[in-house]
Amino acid sequence: MPLTNAQQRDVEALIHPYTNLAKHREVGPIILERGKGVYIYDNRGRDYIDALAGLWCVSLGYNEERLVEAATRQLRELPYSHIFAGRSHEPGIELAERLKEVSPFAASKVFFANSGSEANDTQIKLAWYYWNAKGKPQKKKIISRNKAYHGVTMVSASLTGLPNNHRAFDLPFAGILHADCPHLYRYGEAGESEDDFAARMAANLEALIEREGPDTIAAFIAEPVMGAGGVITPPAGYFERVQSILAKHDTLFIDDEVICGFGRTGNYWGAQTYKMRPHAVTCAKALSSAYQPISAVMMHEEMYQAMLDQSRAIGVFGHGFTYSAHPVAAAVAIETLKIYEERNIVARVRKLSEPFLERVRALNEHPLVGEAVGVGLLAGVELVADKAAKRNFPPEKTVGMVCANFAQEEGLFTRSMLNDRLGFCPPLIITEAEINEMFDRFTRALDKTEEWVRRERLRG
Numbered sequence: 001m002p003l004t005n006a007q008q009r010d011v012e013a014l015i016h017p018y019t020n021l022a023k024h025r026e027v028g029p030i031i032l033e034r035g036k037g038v039y040i041y042d043n044r045g046r047d048y049i050d051a052l053a054g055l056w057c058v059s060l061g062y063n064e065e066r067l068v069e070a071a072t073r074q075l076r077e078l079p080y081s082h083i084f085a086g087r088s089h090e091p092g093i094e095l096a097e098r099l100k101e102v103s104p105f106a107a108s109k110v111f112f113a114n115s116g117s118e119a120n121d122t123q124i125k126l127a128w129y130y131w132n133a134k135g136k137p138q139k140k141k142i143i144s145r146n147k148a149y150h151g152v153t154m155v156s157a158s159l160t161g162l163p164n165n166h167r168a169f170d171l172p173f174a175g176i177l178h179a180d181c182p183h184l185y186r187y188g189e190a191g192e193s194e195d196d197f198a199a200r201m202a203a204n205l206e207a208l209i210e211r212e213g214p215d216t217i218a219a220f221i222a223e224p225v226m227g228a229g230g231v232i233t234p235p236a237g238y239f240e241r242v243q244s245i246l247a248k249h250d251t252l253f254i255d256d257e258v259i260c261g262f263g264r265t266g267n268y269w270g271a272q273t274y275k276m277r278p279h280a281v282t283c284a285k286a287l288s289s290a291y292q293p294i295s296a297v298m299m300h301e302e303m304y305q306a307m308l309d310q311s312r313a314i315g316v317f318g319h320g321f322t323y324s325a326h327p328v329a330a331a332v333a334i335e336t337l338k339i340y341e342e343r344n345i346v347a348r349v350r351k352l353s354e355p356f357l358e359r360v361r362a363l364n365e366h367p368l369v370g371e372a373v374g375v376g377l378l379a380g381v382e383l384v385a386d387k388a389a390k391r392n393f394p395p396e397k398t399v400g401m402v403c404a405n406f407a408q409e410e411g412l413f414t415r416s417m418l419n420d421r422l423g424f425c426p427p428l429i430i431t432e433a434e435i436n437e438m439f440d441r442f443t444r445a446l447d448k449t450e451e452w453v454r455r456e457r458l459r460g
């Protein structure tokens with residue numbers, strides 16, 4: 001089909017993140033106009049259930065009037081102020097206080113940035129700053145994990161453990177290491193129990209630390225559930241084991257809650273679901289239900305004391321963004337946190353999680369599905385060529401993408417990730433009827449994909 005005028009203008013003017021730029025010139029964009037609840041509407045009036053809440057972020061759906069009002073009020077009062085050199089404002093102060101109150105660990109202070117990537121870059125700078133202040137400047141290396149997603153700025157992209165974020169970008173940086181991805185379905189050995197697998201993952205991490213030299217390791221960073229790597233839930237006991245190794249080797253533990261924070265996994269934080277005891281937490285996305293860009297780094301008291309020591313020695317703390325604690329973003333985030341509290345969002349997720357996970361588990365019966373797993377209102381579905389052998393389709397056939405396109409035809413937005421894994425992370429305001437509608441649409445897309453796979457003879 002020839003491109004419409006709007007599509008042509010897009011192709012001539014816009015670079016789209018995470019898009020095949022060559023193919024985009026042929027097919028053009030889908031142009032969205034408005035949203036309501038869990039639905040988005042395109043410029044042809046077609047509706048889509050947003051099964052990924054935008055990019056795992058629009059937790060309160062697309063028409064939360066209270067957030068619009070909070071932004072408008074703040075725009076009228078003080079649309080901007082930086083917080084450099086001792087300036088401050090009430091929304092920045094209040095949001096930091098509220099985050100400290102709900103934090104999954106004893107957070108002492110909060111630093112604001114605009115995106116998950118910037119917050120994770122900040123985490124690594126702070127880890128270096130910390131160990132320098134502690135008189136251990138050799139502790140510099142950071143351990144992340146294969147298939148982790150921590151963002152796309154230079155250090156965050158290095159932390160990310162996905163080939164596409166490194167290839168042709170000259171990344172990852174030296175000194176950023178990747179431990180095993182703890183995905184039982186993919187990497188568990190024949191006959192290995194979940195507990196044995198967790199023990200092996202932890203033992204491999206310890207071996208890596210010992211090989212590199214514990215006194216060279218600054219920090220370990222992990223998402224509770226690996227999100228953009230394919231929604232990979234950790235094996236039971238994994239984080240307890242990892243934690244004791246980190247403690248033994250005096251390594252900071254950074255918890256990236258950019259997707260898992262604010263109720264997603266059925267607790268306020270993924271850290272609570274998986275018994276993680278971090279020294280620092282990154283959050284973003286649902287912090288403001290994505291109505292404004294804002295992220296935060298929450299740090300423990302010891303980190304703050306080290307920063308104070310550095311300040312006494314160096315003077316100014318030389319880090320911060322023009323928009324750190326932007327008052328409009330902060331005001332929207334405060335209102336978001338109030339809504340979570342008033343509507344008891346965690347209880348809501350737990351209740352809805354039952355019908356949601358029931359539908360997720362049922363997908364395992366489909367001939368295309370190798371693994372369908374989830375927690376809370378978060379799930380991943382892996383499409384495979386051979387269920388018994390867990391064999392993936394050849395990557396160049398982009399079967400996951402084909403399925404996501406069929407889903408779009410059926411009125412559903414999901415996202416295909418590495419190894420043809422599709423993600424589900426709907427707005428937390430979704431109803432049980434909408435959950436059923438979402439999976440009905442997805443099942444029709446799966447059936448169309450199965451027919452296509454047969455037509456193309458992709459099973460060999």
Ligand SMILES: Cc1ncc(COP(=O)(O)O)c(C=O)c1O
Nearest residue numbers: 115116117149150151227258259
């Ligand atoms: C766990 C995690 N960390 C960091 C990021 C990066 O956030 P941003 O895209 O806001 O830079 C993401 C984005 O999806 C994420 O899922």
